Amino acid sequence: MVSIRQKLLGWYDETARDLPWRQTRDPYAIWVSEVMLQQTRVDTVIPYYERFLASFPTPKDLADADEDAVLSHWSGLGYYRRARLLHAGVREVVAQYGGQVPEDAEARRALPGVGRYTAGAIGSIAFDKEEPIVDGNVTRVLARLFRISTPVGSSVTSKRVWEEAARLVPGARPGVFNQALMELGATVCTPKQPSCESCPVAEHCDARAQGEVDALPVPRVRKAPDQVKLAAVVATQGRGPEARVWLLRSEQSLFAGLWGLPMIPRSAFDLSDARGALRDAGISASLGREPIGQLHHVLTHRRMQIDVFRATGAKAETSETRRLFRTDDLVSVGVSTLTKKLLASALS
């Protein structure tokens, strides 16, 4: 009988989507693509990937870049921690390995931000190593193929899925096989209404044989997102087209490393929260009495409701973490999508 492996490879050779990172075996480019693709859709990633590699074509170029330049290329992709870890990992590759991503699996896994998945993707695709990779798509396919009925995200499921992936990967073209498994999950074995009738491995599928396709994988138990109320202050100096806005660089917040507006959790609906945000930021300004608007922003585990205040005549000492920016200049520094939305709502 033709194995799952052979069938998947044959199917992938005929049907694979033509994506830019599939035209390279450069471990650095594959690393960049894999980090961008975590939590982000393929269509969204393509232009970011192309721009990023055009600006930083080699590990040395990325290692030499300052953080603002790196984050500005990431602005809009979200999960900025990924970008900072990629930057740190690539700097280590340049410092320790002369700019060559190491072939050795242990050395790859020791790099900042390189977990089992990313290490396996680089190892199998760039170096032809028989290393498994497991992401959401692979988990779904394997849970159905092997009728794994414990919840996604549990340690039992994770262990079993990695074991099955490791059992399947040895053989010819391990990197292509891993991509085929992910591609099957992305295009055929989809979360809803998978196309079992056109699936190349349907005859091996235990979930299909048992009529359990719709019941698998068993979803993870999800926590409701936290609701957070915040006050943000758009504090400007000057007027009209010459107006500049004070931004802070936070090292602690969710958006660590990015420039953002002074922001503080709201305890009650009065001005003191916005005053507190300005005071904590070391900015003196004339603060409007009422919020000028309210904005909602959703992150994976957080639903944010933000009252936006306006302050004018803002003065402060410039420092490493506090600077005045012209709004036109923000395209070249790292600011989050949330900051852009807040500025647009306040300055339009």
Ligand code: SF4
């Ligand atoms: S037969 Fe259906 S459920 Fe099974 S692997 Fe193929 S698409 Fe997924």
